[in-house]
Amino acid sequence: MTDFSRLGVAAIRDGVAKGDFKAVEVAEALNARVAAAKALNAFIVETPEKAIAAAQAVDADRAAGTPLGKMAGVPIGMKDLFCTEGVQTTAASHILEGFVPTYESTVSANLWKAGAGMLGKLNMDQFAMGSSNETSYFGNVISPWRRNDGGNAALAPGGSSGGSSSAIAARLCPAATGTDTGGSIRQPAAFVGISGIKPTYGRCSRWGVVAFASSLDQAGPMARDVRDCAIMLEAMAGFDPKDSTSLDLPVPAWEAGLNSDLKGKRIGIPKEYRLDGIDADIAKMWDNGIAWLKDAGAEIVDISLPHTQYALPAYYIIAPAEASSNLARYDGVRFGLRDLPEGAGLQDMYAATRAAGFGEEVRRRIMIGTYVLSAGFYDAYYTQAQKVRALIARDFDNAWASCDLILAPTAPSAAFGLGEKTSDPLSMYLNDVFAVPASLAGLPAMSVPGGLSKEGLPLGLQIIGKALDEQAVLNAGLAIEQRSGFTAEAGEWW
Amino acid sequence: MSVDKDTVNKIARLSRIAISDAEADKMVGELNGILAWVEQLGEVDVSGVEPMTAVIPNKLRLRDDVVTDGDVRDKVLANAPAKEGSFFGVPKVIE
Numbered sequence: 001m002t003d004f005s006r007l008g009v010a011a012i013r014d015g016v017a018k019g020d021f022k023a024v025e026v027a028e029a030l031n032a033r034v035a036a037a038k039a040l041n042a043f044i045v046e047t048p049e050k051a052i053a054a055a056q057a058v059d060a061d062r063a064a065g066t067p068l069g070k071m072a073g074v075p076i077g078m079k080d081l082f083c084t085e086g087v088q089t090t091a092a093s094h095i096l097e098g099f100v101p102t103y104e105s106t107v108s109a110n111l112w113k114a115g116a117g118m119l120g121k122l123n124m125d126q127f128a129m130g131s132s133n134e135t136s137y138f139g140n141v142i143s144p145w146r147r148n149d150g151g152n153a154a155l156a157p158g159g160s161s162g163g164s165s166s167a168i169a170a171r172l173c174p175a176a177t178g179t180d181t182g183g184s185i186r187q188p189a190a191f192v193g194i195s196g197i198k199p200t201y202g203r204c205s206r207w208g209v210v211a212f213a214s215s216l217d218q219a220g221p222m223a224r225d226v227r228d229c230a231i232m233l234e235a236m237a238g239f240d241p242k243d244s245t246s247l248d249l250p251v252p253a254w255e256a257g258l259n260s261d262l263k264g265k266r267i268g269i270p271k272e273y274r275l276d277g278i279d280a281d282i283a284k285m286w287d288n289g290i291a292w293l294k295d296a297g298a299e300i301v302d303i304s305l306p307h308t309q310y311a312l313p314a315y316y317i318i319a320p321a322e323a324s325s326n327l328a329r330y331d332g333v334r335f336g337l338r339d340l341p342e343g344a345g346l347q348d349m350y351a352a353t354r355a356a357g358f359g360e361e362v363r364r365r366i367m368i369g370t371y372v373l374s375a376g377f378y379d380a381y382y383t384q385a386q387k388v389r390a391l392i393a394r395d396f397d398n399a400w401a402s403c404d405l406i407l408a409p410t411a412p413s414a415a416f417g418l419g420e421k422t423s424d425p426l427s428m429y430l431n432d433v434f435a436v437p438a439s440l441a442g443l444p445a446m447s448v449p450g451g452l453s454k455e456g457l458p459l460g461l462q463i464i465g466k467a468l469d470e471q472a473v474l475n476a477g478l479a480i481e482q483r484s485g486f487t488a489e490a491g492e493w494w
Numbered sequence: 495m496s497v498d499k500d501t502v503n504k505i506a507r508l509s510r511i512a513i514s515d516a517e518a519d520k521m522v523g524e525l526n527g528i529l530a531w532v533e534q535l536g537e538v539d540v541s542g543v544e545p546m547t548a549v550i551p552n553k554l555r556l557r558d559d560v561v562t563d564g565d566v567r568d569k570v571l572a573n574a575p576a577k578e579g580s581f582f583g584v585p586k587v588i589e
Contacts, residue, residue, distance in 0.1 A: 102569035201549050215549060244554055313532040324509065331510075333582050335573035346587050351512035363511055367521065368528060370509045371497070384535050386545030391538065393546065425524060426531060442549030467550055 004029040005171040009074050009228035010255075012174060013115075016058060016073030023055035023062075023073030027117055030075045033172045034119050039494040042157075042167040044080050044138050045088050046120040051075045054117025061115075070235045072115030077167045077176035080121040081128055082108045082219075083208040087118075091210040092126045092136035095330045095337045095357025105208025106240045107177065107219050114235035119173050122163030126359045127327065128184055128212045131431045132421065133162025135361045140418055143192055144170040144490035148456030152493075155415045155457070158188025164222050165192040169490055175223035175232050179209060181216045182315050183411075183435025186447035189222055190410035190460020193449045193488060195477060196222035197229050200467050201442030202247035204233075205240035213322035214245075216315075216439050226448060226477040230254040233470065249468070257471045260479040263297035265472065268403030272308035273434060275412070282409045282459060285450040289407055289461040289480060296479035301403050305395040310388050311437040316429060317372050317385035318440070324369025327362070330354060364425065393441040400466055405476050408434050410460035414453040434462060444470045448477045449486040458488065496526045 004026045007015065016023045031048040058073045083089045083101035090096040104112075112118075126135040133141040133156060143157040143166055157166040161178035165188035168176055178185035180198035189196030197220050204219040211217060221232035234254050240246040269290065274283070290300055332338035332353030339352040358366065372381035399406065411431055421428045438445040443464055450461035461480055465473035497505070502521045506513045513521065567580060576583035 099573050102566075102572050202552060241555070241557065245548075245550075245552055247550065247552065248555075307538065310535055310538055313535050316528065317532055317535070328510075332575060333584055334570075336575070338575035340585060344585060346585050347510070348512075349585055350510040351507075354510055355512040358511070363509075363513075364521070364524060366509050366511065367502075367505045368525065371501075371505045371525070371529075374505070374508060380536075381532070383545050384538075384540065385532075386547075387540035387543045388535050388538050390543050390546040391540065393549065426527060440549070 005033055008174045008224050009071065009231050012074045013070070013072055013231070016062065017068055019062070023058040024052060026073060027051040027055035027075050030119055030173060037170055037172050037494050040142050040144060040166050040170055041139050042123055042141050042163040042170070042172065043077070043120040044090060044092065044123050047087055047118050050087070051117040051119050054112065054115070058115050069113065069115035070231060071111060074115070074175065075117045075119045075173060076111065077120060077122045077164055077173040078108055078118050079124055079161055079164055079177045079179060081124060081179050081210045082177060083210070084108055084118065084121065087121060089121065089210070091128070092124045092138055093357065093359065093362065094137040095354070097137070097337065099335050103208060106205035106242065107209065107236050110238060111235050116235065122167060122176055124163050125160035127210065127323070127362050128160040128179055128181055129323070129361050129365055130159040131183070131187060131428050132156035132416070132418070133159040134418060134422055135359050137359060141166045143415055144494065145192060145415060145457055146491070146493065153417045156191065156418055158191035158415065160184040161188045161222060165189055165194060168192070168194050168222055168224060170494070175221055175228055177219060177236070178222045179217060179219045180439065181212050182319060182439045183432040185220050185222060186410045186435050186445060186460065186462060187432060189447040191415040191458065193458030193486065194222060194224050195226055195229050195446065195448045196220060197233060197446040197470065197473065198439070198444065199233060199237060199470050200247070200444045202245050203237045203470070205238070205243040205246050207240055207242040211326040213319040214326060215322060216319060226474055226481050227255060227258060229446070230258060230474050252471060254471055254474055258478055259475050260482055261297055262293060262476060262479050265298045265405060265476070266301050266403040267293050267298045267476070268301055268303035268399050268406045270303050270305045270308065270406060270408060272305050273408045279413050281414070281453040282412060285459045285461065286409055288484070289450055292480050292483035293407060293476060295483060303399045303403055303406070305399060305437065307388065307391045307395050308437055311392050311440055312429060312433055314385040314388040314392065315436045315440060316368070317381050318389060320365040320369035321373050321382050322369070324366045324373065327366055330357060361425070389440050392437055396441045396443060404466070405472055406464040408462045408464070410434060410447040410462040414455060414457035414459055438464045443467055444473050446473045446477050448480050450480065450484060451486065452488055496529065497522060
């Protein structure tokens with residue numbers, strides 16, 4: 001009997017299409033795995049009935065000879081940032097607990113139209129603010145991975161898409177949606193040894209996605225291999241008139257275009273990413289990545305991205321500024337939590353509701369954002385950060401004169417233990433040092449597994465591409481995947 | 495630039511987030527830590543650089559001026575924490 005947890009997106013889609021098995025069998029098997037993995041806390045809400053209903057529809061279509069979609073029969077996890085009609089959507093915040101959208105996000109609607117089914121809503125960092133999934137109101141997500149030191153220390157699955165990464169690595173689902181504002185797809189993918197791509201800003205509609213920082217937020221797929229990411233990105237992407245920054249461009253056939261022959265491609269190695277005191281395992285993995293891409297026919301060139309060190313501080317002005325504005329909508333009036341102290345007026349109700357509903361990190365970022373946008377400080381902080389952002393984007397533009405893609409580590413270290421970085425917000429922020437520049441420039445960027453650390457934990461290699469050139473990013477990811485021999489997986493302890 | 499407790503309380507007021515005295519004390523240190531770190535942006539020479547407004551060049555579209563939505567009052571009110579009839583309910587604001 002087939003172990004459906006071992007099949008990826010392509011294998012399930014093709015098996016269902018060929019009639020090797022029924023979509024309903026897959027949905028039943030994965031529903032059972034989700035139900036048995038409560039210890040990971042990857043899901044906030046489980047929706048087994050949705051997975052079954054979607055699978056039954058696909059099986060019926062196949063029986064009737066109706067053409068099947070790109071994701072037909074594939075059950076997936078949906079990050080709880082995507083509004084799903086009739087299913088609670090919280091962004092992992094108390095302030096949205098009990099919120100049941102009356103509409104469906106464009107990205108999730110695209111996936112259902114392509115034949116995917118929903119296993120449930122995945123846990124995440126609250127409002128996507130975090131790098132370890134420790135800011136969720138619904139509790140920490142636990143990584144299925146453990147260090148090889150015999151200890152059972154609970155490790156962070158990365159964040160903010162930590163429920164997505166944990167569920168995929170634990171084989172509860174073949175793929176899941178993620179969103180990436182400053183690394184929230186790539187860093188969790190790296191931490192658990194899977195792949196994930198953030199496409200060019202504007203490829204995936206933001207409509208119906210709970211907003212964090214609108215000029216940075218971008219949805220993308222996470223899965224166990226590059227082909228599966230390509231398939232799912234095709235199903236997610238596309239022009240949407242309801243998102244003013246949606247790109248009015250056709251969706252390329254990324255899966256059909258996969259080709260790991262990199263002859264003629266120049267890969268830039270940015271010297272500024274080789275930080276002083278870089279982790280030895282990370283440096284070694286990066287060197288291996290360079291060798292693999294060379295082996296695939298690419299030419300390696302040294303490049304400079306001179307403003308790299310300013311990306312993170314610019315991000316931590318721009319993202320909180322946008323968040324403070326976006327999150328003004330949570331007022332206890334139209335949806336979500338209301339905290340109305342005895343005798344309180346409207347203003348007191350706002351303040352009490354927001355104090356009770358937002359977690360500590362969310363409150364911190366709203367206040368930073370409010371400060372940098374306030375009268376007298378706007379130019380010194382916000383305008384300056386937006387100018388630096390323009391320079392960071394210009395760095396990439398200049399680099400494209402001498403290379404087609406950039407290779408770097410995804411994160412500066414392997415997964416850390418839960419609680420190890422929570423006392424110091426800055427040390428947590430620094431985890432996104434390699435991921436944030438591509439976000440600020442809106443460029444497509446992907447993480448693929450690059451090897452294991454000394455502690456036996458996955459490390460990720462990041463590929464950054466030119467705007468709209470997801471194909472080249474995926475192709476380089478495939479070339480690495482074919483050479484890295486990465487087959488490690490987490491032992492099933494839960 | 496560094497913030498003191500009065501400033502933190504003012505930011506909290508502007509943010510419409512109630513904070514206790516102890517939280518304000520804690521926030522002074524945290525905000526100053528983060529602000530001191532972002533200060534380094536000041537050393538970047540940005541003369542002649544326009545602040546970024548769109549990360550991918552993309553013109554904002556205009557759509558035809560027609561009604562494309564509406565007549566969904568019950569959906570709009572479905573998640574209201576305190577609705578009254580066909581309205582959102584709020585505490586009394588006018589004496």
